[in-house]
Amino acid sequence: MDPKDIENRFAFHPAATEEKRDAHTSIRQNCKVLADFLNEKLPESREKSLAITHLEDTMMWANASLARNS
Numbered sequence: 001m002d003p004k005d006i007e008n009r010f011a012f013h014p015a016a017t018e019e020k021r022d023a024h025t026s027i028r029q030n031c032k033v034l035a036d037f038l039n040e041k042l043p044e045s046r047e048k049s050l051a052i053t054h055l056e057d058t059m060m061w062a063n064a065s066l067a068r069n070s
Helices: 003-010 018-041 046-068
Strands: none
Touching: 018 046
16 A cells, blocks of 8 residues: 555545535535434334444545545
């Protein structure tokens, strides 16, 4: 693996512009809307927990994509 890739993966990537901050906020808000919908519609179960956990993963990776890539 390229050492530059390792550096990028583990570096802090602050949102340097208002546009990036807004994009991060939009991702979080839209994932929350879906989480609320799933919480309301799905029965309490392991599968529901996994769906919401994977939605958290999706939010994290989407925000990482914004932060790590110009």
